[in-house]
Amino acid sequence: MLQGLGWRNFFAQQTDADEMVTTPPVRVTQVHRNGLHVVGDGIDELVPPGPEATVGDWLMLNREAPAQSRVLERTSLIKRRAAGLERVMQMIAANLDTAFIVTSCNQDFNVARLERYIALAMEAEVAPVIVLTKPDLAEDPEIFAGEARKISDRVPVVVVNAKGEAVAEALAEWCRPGQTVAFMGSSGVGKTTLTNALSQDEAIETQAIREADARGRHTTTRRQLHFVPGGCAVLDTPGMRELQMTDAEAGIGDLFSDLRDLGEGCKFRDCAHETEPGCAVLAALERGEIDGARIKRWKKLVAEERFNSESLSERRMRDKSFGKMVRKVVKNSRKK
Ligand SMILES: Nc1nc2c(ncn2[C@@H]2O[C@H](COP(=O)(O)OP(=O)(O)O)[C@@H](O)[C@H]2O)c(=O)[nH]1
Ligand SMILES: [Mg+2]
Ligand SMILES: [Zn+2]
Known part of the structure; x- marks a missing residue:
């Protein structure tokens, strides 16, 4: 039991x-x-x-x-910094084995956003799997699948019609008895439909109602863990509008491990891989070995993570020394 x-x-x-x-x-x-x-x-x-x-x-x-x-101590914990002024840490889910990161074969598909979710999962040591829904509505779902597969060799990609018959089969590898899986991703991509498909019933309302009648809209507003007949636990989550990187250095490093490793070969330890001489990352880019857009996304996540993870005291210290510097400059200019 x-x-x-x-x-x-x-x-x-x-x-x-x-x-x-x-x-x-x-x-x-x-x-x-x-x-x-x-x-x-x-x-x-x-x-x-x-x-x-x-x-x-x-x-x-x-x-x-x-x-x-x-x-009890957790095997994993996914958290994020909550939106809003206080920006407190919010626990999303504990003791997950797999995070299905769901997006559709349409405009929702966005590599940078997928990378955010993946880094978050990797940070928590939860195995990420990309699930691409709505292939039935796309002209060429393989284009989306190809882009998704390029994100990382360590992240499997599954293409599945959430409204079709093959959901349980497509996700079976990760939904074994005793496993806990979660569906994460933007609103409207099919997370609740997938949860229903695994539950083998229509207990959970999907957003379909919204499409028929905007006022009767039903979106998932609450995270809920369902125990499904196959013996696995399935967490349906609402879309997270903002996914800031905080305390996710290891997760970002894991996802971009090739770039991180390259960076170790830079001449300067704090190389920003911009214009520095002896930059191993820029050299690899020049040789055409790595993708410039991917480097850009990586640098953006690293910078954001650093800024957000800086502790309050560190930030105050920085503000203080900034204040000191300003006062000095003002004093010096007065002397003149
Ligand atoms: N044709 C098609 N429709 C889908 C698919 N997945 C989800 N939908 C529809 O997309 C809408 C949003 O689905 P829902 O599960 O509520 O998305 P959620 O916000 O991620 O939970 C519903 O009308 C679903 O029936 C799919 O693979 N194919
Ligand atoms: Mg939902
Ligand atoms: Zn460099």
Whole structure:
């Protein structure tokens, strides 16, 4: 039973037979303002808020004092910096095995955005897989598939009609019993349709209604973990409008490992690969070995990640020394 929810040795090792009885393990399937929806052996209920948990987390549920339930160490955690002024870190999903990064064979397809999702997944040590939907609506889906395959040898690409019969088969390799997978990507690309296809029912409303009647629109607004008949856990997510890179240095490095490795050969350790002499990246570009557009996207992600990950104190320090410099300049100009 628990295995079907994704329970495995990694979690079992964090508890013992006593605790399994007194505070049984449950998995968080939804996070509400008024609590966490959890599912376990004979348990399917909303527990009051308290433990800092996200969808996919395992809790040792303390029924007397639910707020004191213990969150088990995670195999993975996908997070992002929330949009808005405060820019707090937001946990997206815990304990995922595979992130299906979904885009369609149409204008939604965007290599730079796919790379953002992939870096985020790689950072969390979740295996990314690109899923290309709506091949039935495209003149030549193979063009999209070709572009997607060029992104990385480490990221498989699956082309599938989300409304067709072959979804479960196409994704079977990653949806084995006990596995946890998530669909991520922009709104309207077919994430809920894919989740439904795996669930083998139409329990979850897709956006189709929206196309018929704009007011009756239904988009996924909440992340929800579904347990599907094959024995895997499937997370449907709403589209994330903004996907800023923060604390994702390793993920970006993994995705662009070829460029990162090349950069180690630059003459200057802090080479920006712009105009520096002895730049190994520019040399490879000149030899036609690497793609200029890809270098540009890589540099952009690296710069953004550095800026966002700079801690508040580091930023203050920088502002302070900037202030000092300004005062000095002003003073010097007064002297003249
Ligand atoms: N023809 C076709 N339509 C699709 C495909 N995938 C999704 N759709 C449609 O696209 C719309 C948005 O799908 P939905 O699953 O709600 O997207 P989500 O926002 O990513 O969850 C719905 O009308 C789906 O029926 C596909 O592969 N082919
Ligand atoms: Mg949806
Ligand atoms: Zn360089």
